[in-house]
Amino acid sequence: MLEKNRLFVFPTSRAIRTFLGDLKGSNSLLPFTLTIDEFFKKSTIINDKKYCDEEQRFLFLKEAIKDIDVSKLGISDSFTKFLKQNEYIYRFFTELSSEKILIEDIKTADTYDYYFEHLEILSKIYDNYVQILDKNGFVDRVTYFKYFDLNKSYLNKFSEINLVFEGYFTKVEFDIIKAISKEVSLNIKFFSNEYNQKSLEVFKEFIEDDKIEIDFEYVVNMSEKKVTYKNEMKSQNGYVEIKGFNSRVNQIAFIKASIVNCIQKGINPSNIALVLPDESFASTVQLFDNERYFNFAMGKSIENRKLYEVSNAIYNYLNEKEIVNIERLNYLKIDKKYVDDNIQKIYTKICTKENFEFLCEYIKSFENNNELCEKFDDLVYKLKRLLFISENPLLVKDVYKVLLQRIKEIKLDDINSGKITVLGLLETRANSFDAVIICDFNEQFIPKASVKDKFLSSKIKAMTNLPTLSDRELLQKYYYKRLIDSSKEVYISYVNSDSNQITRFANELFAEKIDYNVYDNSYRHILYNNHTLKHFDKAIIDRVDLTKFSWSASSLKSFLDCKRRFYLQYVLKISDHDISLKPKSFELGNIVHEILEKYYTIDESNLELDFRKIENLFNDYRSENPLLALDLEIWKKKLHDFYIYDSKRLQDSKILALEKSFEIEFDGFKLKGIVDRIDFNNQTNRYEVIDYKTSSSLKVDTFKNYEKAIDFQLEFYYLAVNDLYKDDNIDTFYYDLNSVKLIEEIALDKKLELLSTKLEELKELSKNDISFEKTEQKSSCNFCIYKTICDRE
Known part of the structure; x- marks a missing residue:
């Protein structure tokens, strides 16, 4: 029977659960x-000191760099950037203190003074930081080793301590271990393979002949300084499957297929693990978990929750007013006007507690998950402690960026989920599974690069006995080999593309089993239902009174060109949802129209028209969209020729109106539109209706082909100007901005007669049901937004 006063120590909580699960049927306490x-925390105590939390530590570090030029370290001293970058300094300090290495030791090893300037700066920051900690009565991992004592009253509760060691002991940790072993019997179990020999050197003094054999399990009694157990380890896996995929997402199909395969072989799903070398991939796996296979040991990402989606959408919109960001607001039911009136208004102003709280409350109002709201409240509380102590006031936009970064880091506890455990590599320590699935087995993820080598080279680290990049990579390889060897079945996927390849480590583990083919198509059906689009091909017959419509030239053109398109757009009002970065023709055309309108708008203080005014107006429409930005630069150059040509024209003409909207009655129909420009020619004493055109394929009807005309835009404009000025002396022109010339509508009178005929036909059609059939001219479908519905791709 297990005694009450024995303590078992494991690397992870999951290993504890597995251990206790195995004991449940033993009928013992x-x-x-x-x-x-937890063991290190409870086994030691700190007298007369408090442990520094993360927020307080940041403030102390920020104070420590005051009056020090940290830019030479590649670090910014601005509050918001340092909020993220301070980790680099802190990790460097903790690494030194954990290994009992002084910065002076590194200076000695750096014989060529290559890092002299960096080390001098870091030394000053370290001295300042330690003084600030001491002055305020705090300790953290940087100074912990100076002040700790053993918690003997706690340790003496146990007759024996059994510790499962997986990883690496720092010098400080091993000193604590040795001190504990003098107080209570301490057994350490460890496993040896070719990759962890350096981390096991601390045990060599307890091994006969100082030789630790590879692929053995050991138990060392630290108190008695001897090996009490030694057993050869043999690989458990009898099945290894490796598959490559062009797409990272398609690995999820392989993962699901592997799970089904394991269960069909009789493996308990609770003994299957999915290991993610890059834990951020969990959010993608989560999206495809329709069967609820998985439980996420690292917690569930909130990237697909309203709290993050809303905060991210607003942030992107405030920074770039692109159509994709506007559509995202609409999709998430965020009131754009409210954002413009309330958040945009304060976005570039100093952040106060009041507007920070307002911003947080607005974002939170979209979320209804109680756990997430509580975690968000805790985050906001911590940020308020940081943000409003700074001597330098911060802008709302900078605070928003920090807030968004912290929101993204929130994880939700995954409870009552599937049987398949999803975990990161470190969570696999001291655990074994019947089947393990590892995805992203790629060079960029395995072994994963460390962020602790920012300030020093591996050569200097090796000379000062600090863990090097190579040491950390070997330790990761140890974890993978332990995991794979202890699993009966192993399924591995990786991305195989021009920019991604399987990790070279795979050749060390199973060189003969690597498959370099790609299997996207073989597993595609698991993620994607290969439904063919069901096109709407039925007749549409509806009673619609066309005389009740308010017609624009474009809606009439749509009806005459394709009745089906007219019905979908103007009766059913189905709008386009395309949010491609490629600018649409109307988007560019609208900008050019607006620039010309503003250019010719009379400025009482400056009646001179200068091309510099056009250039300045283009600057107002600068875009982050590179495609639109390029088009605008091209049009800026094109309008220079227009400026010269039109300046000469206006010597004999006068502009009467710009962007003149109208709504008139004609033959029993309401006609509406906006005339780009109305001039009066002093030489001919005639009005000139001008319609700007940016299209490079402008075509004008002639006396030979006008009978087939469907575009009556200039006719609409003629009727509007006639109604406005009560005068028939009107000429109508397209202003071709590409070739910079006026093109007259020479068949105007004939097309006005034709327009009357077409409108009479609409009256006749309205008396009965109308068949809104597809056009027979399939060339009209090339740029139609409804061509997918009509199967005219």
Whole structure:
């Protein structure tokens, strides 16, 4: 029977759950268990000091860099950037203190003074930081080793401590271990393979002949300084499957297929693990978990929750007023006008507690998950502690960026989910599974690059006995080999493309089993239903009174060109949803029209028209969209020729109106539109109706082909100007801005007669049901937004 006063220490909480699960049927009291982090905290005490939390630590570090030029370290001293970058300095300091290395030791090793300037700066920051901690009565991992004592009253509760070691002991940690072993019997179990020999050097003094054999399990009694157990380890896996995919997402299809395969073989789903070398991929896996296979040990990402989606959508919109960002607001039911009136108004102003709280409350109002709201409240509370202590006031836009970064880091606890455990590599320590699935087995993820080598080279680190990049990579390889060797079945996927390849480590593990083919098509059916589009091909017959419509030239053109398109657009009002970065012709045309309108708008203080005014107007429409930005630059150059040509024209003419809207009655129909420009020619004493055209394929009807005309835009404008000025002396022109010339509508009178005929036909059609059939001219479908519905792709 297990005794009450024995303590078992494991690397992870998951390993504890597995251990206790195996004991449930033993009819005995369960032993005490702790993770190794909890063990170190409970086994030591700090007298007369408080442990520094993350927010307080940041403030102390910010104070420590005051009056120090940290830009030479590649770090910014601005509050918002340092909020993220301070981790680099802190991790460097903790690494040194954990290994009992002084910055002076590194200076000695740096014989060529290559890092002298960096080390001098870091040394000043370190001294300042330690002084600030001491002055305020705090300790953290940087100074912990100076002040800790053993918590003997706690340790003496146990007759024996059994610790499962997976990883690496720092010098400070191993000193604590040795001190504990003098107080209570301490057994350490560890596993040896070719990749963790350096981390096991600390145990060599307990091994006969100082030789730790590879692929063995050991138990060392630290108190008695001897090996009490030694056993050869053999690989458990009898099945390995490796598949490559062109698309990262398509690995999820392989993952699902592997799960089904395992279950069909009789493997308990609770003993299947999905390991993610890059834990951020969990959010993508989560999106495709329709069957609810998975439970996420790292917690669930909130990137697909309203709190993050709304905050991210507003942030993107405030920074770029692109159509894709506007459509995202609409999709999420965010009131654009409210954002413009309330958040945009304060976005570039100093952030106060009041407007920060207003911003947070507005974002939170979209979320209804109680757990997420509580975690968000906690985040806001911590940020308020940081943001409003700064001596330098911050702008709302900078604070928003920090807030968004912190929101993205929130994880939700995954409870009552599937049986398949999804976990990161470190969570696999001291665990074994019947089947393990590892995705992203690529060079960029395995072994994963460390962020702790920012300030020093591996050579200097090796000379000062600090863990190097190579040491950390070997440790990761150790974890993978332990995981794979202890699993009966192993399924591995990787991305195989021009820019991605399987990790070279795979050749060390299973060189003969690597498959370099790609299998996207073989598994595609699992993620994507290959439904063919069901096109709407039925006749549409409806009673519509066309005389009740208010017709624009474009809606009439749509009806005459394709009745089906007219019905979908103007009766059913189905709008286009395309949010491509490629600018649409009307988007560019609208900007050019607006620029010309503003250019010719009379400025009482400056009646001179200058091309510099056009250039300045283009600057107002600068876009982050590179495609639109390029088009605008091209049109800026084109309008220079227009400026010269039109300046000469206006010597004999006068502009009467710009962007003149109208709504008139004609032959029993309401006609509406906006005339781009109305001039009066002093030489001919005639009005000139001008319609700007940016299209490079402008065509004008002639006396030979006008009978087939469907575009009556200039006729609409003629009727509007006639109604406005009560005068028939009107000429109508297209202003071709590409070739910079006026093109007259020479068949105007004939087309006005034809327009009357077409409108009479609309009256006749309205007396009965109308068949809104598709056009027979399939060339009209090339740029139609409804061509998918009509199967005219």
